[in-house]
Amino acid sequence: MFEIKFFYFYREIFLNELDILSRLNHRNISCLYGVQLDLLYFIQEYSHFGTLQDYFHRISIEQTNESTFQKFKSLIFVLI
Secondary structure, eight states, X not given: OHHHHHHHHHHXXXXXXXXXXXXXXXXXXXXXXXXXXXXXXXXXXXXXXXXXXXXXXXXXXXXXHHHHHHHHHHHHHHHO
């Protein structure tokens, strides 16, 4: 019984996201090509830049590295 409720909970989340994706139409957002509701997956246009999550992860790493470098540079300046 728990597994059925769990499935329907995630199915609702999936359908809500699918609804949003189906209405998006922008040149910087990959297209939605198809959907398979039994296994809950959808097919989108390939993005050679990776996923949005990959992009934000790269940015956060770059910002962390830059801010760490700036802190280190400031510390060296104070010590000199």
